Amino acid sequence: MISGRTQLYGVLGHPVGHSLSPAMHNAAFEALGLDAAYVALPVAPERLPEALAGAHALGFRGLNVTVPHKQRAAELCGALDEVSRLCGAVNTLRRAAEGWEGFNTDAPACRDLAQAAGAGPGQRAVVLGAGGAALAGAWALLALGLEVKLAARRPAAAAGAAARLRAAFPAGPAVGAVPWEAAGGEAARAEVLLQATSVGLAGAAPGALPASPRPGQLAIEFVYGDTAFARAARAAGTALVTGEALLLRQGALAFTLFTGRAAPEPVMARALGAAPRAP
Ligand SMILES: NC(=O)c1ccc[n+]([C@@H]2O[C@H](COP(=O)([O-])OP(=O)(O)OC[C@H]3O[C@@H](n4cnc5c(N)ncnc54)[C@H](OP(=O)(O)O)[C@@H]3O)[C@@H](O)[C@H]2O)c1
Secondary structure: OOOOOOEEEEEEEOOOOOOOHHHHHHHHHHHHOOOEEEEEEEOOHHHHHHHHHHHHHOOOOEEEEOOOOHHHHHHHOOEEOHHHHHHOOOOEEEEOOOOEEEEOOHHHHHHHHHHHOOOOOOOEEEEEOOOHHHHHHHHHHHHOOOEEEEEOOOHHHHHHHHHHHHHHOOOOOOEEEOOHHHHHHHHHOOOEEEEOOOOOOOOOOOOOOOOOOOOOOEEEEOOOOOOHHHHHHHHHOOEEEOHHHHHHHHHHHHHHHHHOOOOOHHHHHHHHHHOOOOO
16 A cells, blocks of 8 residues: 555666566565555657756665666766676666665676585676676676676677676776677686576567587576577576576565665565566
């Protein structure tokens, strides 16, 4: 029930009607008996600054941001955590007195799930992509002690991402870039293959990946749904971290940042499973 004291949360995107975050967070509020509500807020890119200022003025306690706002929102935050500074992208905004504190929960979500699936020091990983998700995924694997090679269709983007990561982990495991065409060969020698391009995203232009999961590997897919990469991982019998698992974990971490409470992950998982999907 909405009361006079209901605390407000929301997700800003463009479009955002397909977002599963309202179902996930509202189920968690209900399970914990919190007087709070979470709504989807469609915001055109050019109106993001006024939307963030307006949500703060209206008393919103916390926000998530999704495509295409993750980078611009980071620039509009008053403070950023270490990972969002590195990635130049936020997905979670927590209310502070004067503005918004920005966090990136994709990276620790990936770290938690990769670790639970057996990723660890001394292993090698290939990361496909050089955008925000690739940086978050590579951060997670470096934090776990894996060597990381990034491959992207634009070599300069992969080299730039590798340089940012090297600066963030100066004494950490090796991180570098390999040509897109060489990623298949590199991946054949790696224990972990992480897919963080937009290939496979519903509605995105189709594309071909240079590497596919092989038996014995850990495959991590950032894109939601029954993607060709996820199907290949299942066919190869590899361990697979899915886009849905990452969505759930990043949402649980955001919930704790918002409320200071442990997230009821099983409740959130059930809500994700039951939520209607966009066609
Ligand atoms: N499961 C989760 O919780 C979660 C969290 C974050 C992101 N994601 C998903 O991860 C994906 C990437 O997100 P992002 O924020 O990193 O996006 P982004 O910053 O736009 O980066 C997308 C990356 O994919 C590459 N790419 C796009 N189309 C390609 C193609 N046809 N062939 C090869 N490379 C291609 C881009 O290369 P160019 O720069 O050359 O275009 C870029 O490196 C999205 O589908 C997003 O929904 C999921």
